[in-house]
Amino acid sequence: GLPLAQGIAERLRPGVDVLILGNHGLVVAAETVAEAERLLHRVRSLLARPARQTAAPDIAALTALADGSGYRLPADVEAHAVALDPDSCRTAEAGSLYPDHVIFLGRGSVVARPGEQVADVVARLGANPVAVLFPGAGVLMRGDASSGADAMQRCLADVTARIEITARLNYLTAAENDELVNWDAEQYRQKLNAAG
Structure with missing residues (x-):
């Protein structure tokens, strides 16, 4: 909604290409879709954590x-x-x-x-x-x-x-x-x- 859009606008600065929106997600910005996709993959790899292992469901x-x-x-x-x-x-x-x-x-x-x-x-x-x-x-x-x-x-x-x-x-x-x-x-x- 509008508050989220305003919050994003307040934080945009030259050189900022990744915004983590707290509980709302992630925004990546780039000149092309391919560049945005590469940036997204880079951020995901930096944030990746292994899952705790569990038993099988009953x-x-x-x-x-x-x-x-x-x-x-x-x-x-x-x-x-x-x-x-x-x-x-x-x-x-x-x-x-x-x-x-x-x-x-x-x-x-x-x-x-x-x-x-x-x-x-x-x-x-x-x-x-x-x-x-x-x-x-x-x-x-x-x-x-x-x-x-x-x-x-x-x-x-x-x-x-x-x-x-x-x-x-x-x-x-x-x-x-x-x-x-x-x-x-x-x-x-x-x-x-x-x-x-």
Whole structure:
């Protein structure tokens, strides 16, 4: 939106060709598309971190949890990693790290308590979350979750697995979550997401 565009404009200076937009992403600038792509690859390689290794998801347990619940396995098996690594799970449960998470998955991440079934999670929350993390087992997605939600769940697993355990994180605030959920442009995007 406008505040983000104004923030970018305030920081543009000659010689500045990379802007890291906090929780919003990255902007690279170059004279050509090919140069921008090279710069993007260079920045990505400088920021690359290895993912923490996890065990395999417990597909049998997840299938049993999903049976008759209206929930399903995620599109990508890699999406389960966030629930299989305790540090990633804690990071995800603590809040939303970036705006698209809020748009596609809702505020923060829902983590099932020990022994909870999907129906127990829904009853506790009073709502059907887009995704539920079952620690040590994996993730279930609501049956009507879009491909965008599946992509964001995979993204969450990829991101949290690379965050240093001691890192100080800047989660989106409650006000930022509310702004995203109530912003007209994002409501429009959510409608498109629901349709696709």
